[in-house]
Each structure stands twice: as structure tokens, then as C-alpha cells.
Amino acid sequence: MAELVWKDKARPRTGRCSNEECEQGSGGTMGRWRLVTEECYPPEGTDGGAAGMPGERWHNRLIRGDRSAALAALLPEFGASINLIYIDPPFMTGRSFAKDGQLAYQDTWRNDLDAYLQWLYETLVYLHDLLAVDGSLYIHLDWRTSHYAKIMLDEIFTIGAHMGGAGFKNEIIWHYQSGGSSQRSFARKHDTLLLYTKSARYCFHGERVGERRGARRRNHMRKEIGEDGRVSWSISSAGRVYTYDEDTRMAPSDVWSDISHLHQRDPERTGYATQKPLALLERIILASSEEGDLVLDCFCGSGVMPVAAERLGRRWIACDNSDLAITTTRARLLAESQRQPFVVQHVEAVE
Numbered sequence: 001m002a003e004l005v006w007k008d009k010a011r012p013r014t015g016r017c018s019n020e021e022c023e024q025g026s027g028g029t030m031g032r033w034r035l036v037t038e039e040c041y042p043p044e045g046t047d048g049g050a051a052g053m054p055g056e057r058w059h060n061r062l063i064r065g066d067r068s069a070a071l072a073a074l075l076p077e078f079g080a081s082i083n084l085i086y087i088d089p090p091f092m093t094g095r096s097f098a099k100d101g102q103l104a105y106q107d108t109w110r111n112d113l114d115a116y117l118q119w120l121y122e123t124l125v126y127l128h129d130l131l132a133v134d135g136s137l138y139i140h141l142d143w144r145t146s147h148y149a150k151i152m153l154d155e156i157f158t159i160g161a162h163m164g165g166a167g168f169k170n171e172i173i174w175h176y177q178s179g180g181s182s183q184r185s186f187a188r189k190h191d192t193l194l195l196y197t198k199s200a201r202y203c204f205h206g207e208r209v210g211e212r213r214g215a216r217r218r219n220h221m222r223k224e225i226g227e228d229g230r231v232s233w234s235i236s237s238a239g240r241v242y243t244y245d246e247d248t249r250m251a252p253s254d255v256w257s258d259i260s261h262l263h264q265r266d267p268e269r270t271g272y273a274t275q276k277p278l279a280l281l282e283r284i285i286l287a288s289s290e291e292g293d294l295v296l297d298c299f300c301g302s303g304v305m306p307v308a309a310e311r312l313g314r315r316w317i318a319c320d321n322s323d324l325a326i327t328t329t330r331a332r333l334l335a336e337s338q339r340q341p342f343v344v345q346h347v348e349a350v351e
């Protein structure tokens with residue numbers, strides 16, 4: 001099979017790969033890491049018996065730390081047990097992002113594509129190890145790097161896969177109206193989300209997220225308006241007529257044009273530069289997980305994934321190495337009217 005190669009490509013030693021794979025390189029985060037709890041919400045012992053930290057009762061986790069140390073620290077407890085992973089990593093935009101003069105993060109990479117690819121590869125190998133055998137991973141990128149990620153993911157998700165049906169499921173185009181204009185090329189108005197699963201057995205609920213059929217014409221179906229004014233759509237196929245009410249949901253497609261970028265005055269906006277809309281995460285979580293499932297985002301930024309997970313009754317783990325991301329996410333979570341207990345943790349090297 002085709003494989004993407006770059007200068008000093010090395011598979012990280014996550015401790016969960018086979019010896020043969022581990023021999024291939026010495027990249028990745030060596031050493032051992034542990035998670036240290038800094039804060040607990042509600043404060044320890046005030047939520048009716050959850051005195052103490054995770055262990056006695058589940059606490060969602062907001063983790064400050066570099067993705068490789070945080071993921072390495074999570075592996076012993078959560079290896080092969082995360083149901084859904086969403087990541088929106090740096091895209092190699094060549095920019096730095098700040099809010100009110102405080103740096104959020106740098107996405108410059110000294111213009112070194114090899115360094116970026118190795119970094120992304122290490123991240124994806126760790127995430128594959130954390131993913132449950134029936135789990136799904138979404139990676140959110142754009143034209144700059146999505147093609148590299150796809151080849152890497154094909155390698156990681158299908159080489160050595162113990163069950164058929166693992167690997168690529170969808171390339172989702174998130175099409176928006178804003179940005180992207182150019183005099184010298186077509187306007188770039190979409191991001192790309194790649195969906196991969198660890199096996200053929202995975203959670204998918206298209207029926208929860210399909211658009212309502214509605215009354216507006218969008219294809220060749222015949223429109224009929226009933227005496228009560230309600231619209232129905234019908235189509236003949238192989239001698240049968242299929243009729244659908246305007247309230248039925250269509251099978252969702254891989255082009256998402258109905259979710260707009262957050263505009264400057266959107267009440268959802270936190271000021272975090274690369275914040276994505278909640279509607280995007282809600283669609284992903286609803287389609288690819290069940291209530292009570294565990295979802296992970298190791299580049300949580302403004303906290304869109306944990307907030308969406310909280311609202312939809314999923315357990316979550318969110319990480320970021322930016323102080324601004326952690327404070328923004330924590331403030332957002334504390335503003336939620338209904339919230340499960342969570343802890344803020346950081347990652348520490350074990351001597």
C-alpha cells in the first residue's frame with residue numbers, strides 16, 4: 001500500500017504497539033507521565049458524596065498539557081476505551097493566534113512541513129491506541145494538510161488492523177460562506193473532516209442528524225400539497241412509489257452547508273480565534289456516540305467539544321497546552337446551567 005514518508009519519520013513508542021512497530025523509530029514522548037488534579041468542580045465533597053477525585057465517581061477532565069504527554073498519561077487508564085475522538089489540530093496556517101494580546105497558540109512550524117507531519121503522525125498513533133475497538137475518529141483540517149493526514153490515517157488505521165472494515169469512512173466537506181476570497185484562484189470556502197473507525201463495528205446514527213426534508217424543492221421528487229397544506233414528496237423507483245412527509249429526515253450527506261462559521265457578534269463567541277460552532281460538534285457527537293459514551297478532544301481550544309458533550313450527556317476528556325484555552329474552556333463550562341462534575345488537571349513527568 002502507499003505510504004507517506006518524510007524526513008526523520010519515526011513511529012512513537014506508545015507502549016501499546018507491537019515490538020516490531022516500536023523498533024521502527026524513537027519518536028514520540030518517552031518517559032512516564034501522570035495527571036495531577038488542580039481543581040475540582042463542584043469543590044471536593046460538596047456534590048453529595050463525590051468527595052475526592054475520579055475513581056469514586058466519574059469526573060470529566062480538562063487537562064492542561066502538550067498533547068503527547070497528556071495522551072501518554074491517559075493511555076494506561078484509557079487505552080482502547082475512548083468511544084469518539086474529535087480533533088481540530090493546528091492546520092499549519094503559518095499564523096499565531098491571540099486574544100486581547102494574550103497568545104493562544106502558534107501555528108508556524110518554522111515552515112517545516114516534515115516537523116509538522118511527524119508531530120501529526122505521533123498524535124494520530126496515540127489517538128489510535130486510545131480509541132475503542134468500536135470507536136470513531138474525526139480530524140478537522142483544511143486544504144493545507146488534509147491530504148497528508150488521509151494517507152497517514154490509512155496507514156495507522158489499516159496496517160495490522162485485526163478486523164476487516166477498519167479505516168476510512170468519510171471525507172466531510174464543511175462548506176461555509178465566509179472568508180476565502182481570492183483574485184487568483186477559486187475562493188476557498190470549506191474545511192475537511194476525515195472520519196475513520198477502528199473496525200467495521202462502530203456507532204453511526206445518520207437518522208439523528210439528517211436535515212428535515214421540508215417544503216423547498218431540492219431534487220427530482222414530485223411535490224404534493226395535501227388538503228391540510230402539508231407538503232409530501234414522492235419518487236418512483238423499480239415500479240414502486242416512495243412518499244415522504246415534509247417532516248421526515250433525509251439521509252445526511254458528506255457536504256455540510258447548513259452550519260455557518262460564527263460571525264463576530266455571535267453570542268456563542270468566546271473570543272478564542274479558531275473557535276468552531278457548537279452545531280458542528282453536536283452533529284458529530286449525535287451521529288457517532290451514545291449517551292454516557294466517552295469523547296476526547298486533545299486540542300479543545302475554546303471548549304466547544306466539552307460543552308457540546310456536556311449538553312448531550314456524554315462523558316468527556318479535553319486537553320490543550322494553551323493557558324488561554326484552559327481558562328476559556330473552564331469559564332464556558334462553569335457558565336453551563338447543567339453540568340456534571342469535572343476536574344482540571346495538568347501533566348507531570350514521573351521521575
Ligand SMILES: C[S@@+](CC[C@H](N)C(=O)[O-])C[C@H]1O[C@@H](n2cnc3c(N)ncnc32)[C@H](O)[C@@H]1O
Pocket residue numbers: 065066067068088089090091104105272274275276277298299300301302303304305319320321322325
Ligand atoms: C484549531 S485550535 C482548536 C479550536 C477548537 N476546536 C475550538 O473550536 O475552539 C487548535 C488548538 O490546539 C492547541 N494546541 C496546539 N499545539 C498543541 C499541543 N502540542 N498540545 C496540545 N494542544 C495544542 C492550541 O492551543 C489550540 O487551542
